Amino acid sequence: MPDSPLAGRKIVLGITGGIAAYKSLSVLRLLGKAGAEVQPVLTPDAERFVPRLTVGALAAREVLVDLWPGDASGSWTKHVELGVWADLIVVAPATAQTLAKLAHGFCDNLLAAVCLSARCPVMVFPAMDHDMWTHPATQANLALLRARGVVVVEPESGPLASGLIGTGRLPEPEAVVAAITGVLVAKEHPASLAGKRVLVTAGPTREHFDPVRFLSNPSTGTMGFAVAAEAARRGADVTLVAGPVALPTPDGVRRIDIVSADDLYTAALREAEAADLVVMTAAVADYAPVERHAHKVKKEDGDQTLALRRTPDTLAELGRRKRSDQTLVGFAMETTDGEAHALGKLERKRLDFIVLNMLGEPGAGFGTTTNRVYVFGADGRRHDLPLADKAEVAARLLDVVAGAA
Ligand SMILES: Cc1cc2nc3c(=O)[nH]c(=O)nc-3n(C[C@H](O)[C@H](O)[C@H](O)COP(=O)(O)O)c2cc1C
Structure with missing residues (x-):
């Protein structure tokens, strides 16, 4: 042979x-x-x-x-x-x-x-x-x-x-x-993505309640940018929907900047229509202020209460609209019961893969140059990727999901 x-x-x-x-x-x-x-x-x-x-x-x-x-x-x-x-x-x-x-x-x-x-x-x-x-x-x-x-x-x-x-x-x-x-x-032979259209979302969202204040999270976008860069290196046509982050656009990647969870919902749903592989690494706010003031809210004596509304669930909607030839990958950042939460999300949102980060683990999560992730597939397979530089984690992750893309 x-x-x-x-x-x-x-x-x-x-x-x-x-x-x-x-x-x-x-x-x-x-x-x-x-x-x-x-x-x-x-x-x-x-x-x-x-x-x-x-x-x-x-x-x-x-x-x-x-x-x-x-x-x-x-x-x-x-x-x-x-x-x-x-x-x-x-x-x-x-x-x-x-x-x-x-x-x-x-x-x-x-x-x-x-x-x-x-x-x-x-x-x-x-x-x-x-x-x-x-x-x-x-x-x-x-x-x-x-x-x-x-x-x-x-x-x-x-x-x-x-x-x-x-x-x-x-x-x-x-x-x-x-x-x-x-x-x-x-x-x-790292899995080639030549001819594939890949959509990646990355970074945090900002939910403003006045022009100078917002709710957000510490995501730096590093993991998503690494996935976008690696997908482009493997020949994919890559669109990156990025929240407010201080990172340069990877070579060969088309970038769309967004600010809020609502923006991300609109951009991701639009771009996902043509995508073969969607990797949602963005840390999207689940809640946004009900009211957005046009001008800066002046401080007054006494406490304030901020009423919040649920933001649209982009990942769940992508799952509902998923084509049979499309691969959908979600990320879950958890602090407790990671596997149970991740598997719940995998099923509820009709994902093909969920990538779990545990916030407490050394070298994993927000703002680190390294990451350690566990990938669960809808087919029941589990891949525990070793602690590595985020670029290496991106490569290993694409090896896992590209087989299905
Ligand atoms: C009949 C028999 C069958 C065994 N089958 C297994 C087995 O399938 N898996 C296993 O982990 N240990 C099995 N064991 C125990 C191992 O043989 C034992 O732990 C041995 O020290 C393994 O040494 P090694 O890993 O250096 O080969 C079996 C023992 C016997 C007597």
Whole structure:
């Protein structure tokens, strides 16, 4: 298969001591048939499930298991060499034990040492009994791994080797190989948006109650401008509807400046009609003063009360009008119960993706140069993007949503 995107790719296939290890034999065979160079690395316990002889025969290579070389002949740096050699390190299946080791930086076997030496993406396919999978320790370890950019492919639900029914099955070998291919392709060919029309909204809105005073929020527009810049770089025809921010217009982007939530509603609905992808990062005010005074309100003794009205919900309206060939991405900034609020918004507003920022998290949210976001898809998939520069987060986000655009 010379045309396979896997041809010539260097892959370390880590196999750990789980009952699903037998499926790794098929994964190995499929990767080899597609032209990948696969170096199997087994944990010592994996050998209890799949014989080294079988793995070696399928890989047509020496199978590596031992951290300690038998003859101390200068091959002790194998783990470092493999960490540099590989285009991708895949651990399939990944036991609870190995996930814990990787999460905490243990390196008492060759596979763990290779993962710790990785200069390439690391991808894990957890597979275990349902209760091990749902245990808070396993989930906390996965959260740590995701936060560091490890790609976690969630196990499937169904009958398990333990006789229980639940979540924990390693996906079938073809699906494992498809996921591996997806990561390698995305790494080298960021999704193109050539020929696509992209609408991005960014920044805060201002809701004036007199010419010199307004209600607003601390959004600086950085995240939305980064998305617009990245979409333009990928060949899209980009329109950016921007609230009042102090940022230069990215190259090749058409910018429409707005002030209030009402302005944003009008501009976004108009521009969305022709858009293939709409990314709403703007921090739109939910309430605006009922009255807008033509002149500055003079101060008087005593307190004042400001009556507020609901502003139009642009995202919900975009969801109502969404064409079947259009992709709609919303942002949610939350301080508590982030996932529940984000998933509620995803469904209520008929979005394709919701991007959650948690305000309390270090490096995330308003005014930072970095961000850390969680992307939830209407198809139930979840992508936890690592803490990174907002430009990098924009690129990773477009990788996720462009597949649907
Ligand atoms: C029959 C049997 C099946 C097992 N299957 C799994 C499994 O599917 N997933 C898992 O996380 N652990 C499983 N374990 C436990 C692991 O083998 C054990 O934690 C081991 O130390 C893992 O080491 P490793 O991650 O270094 O390979 C199983 C154990 C036995 C005895």
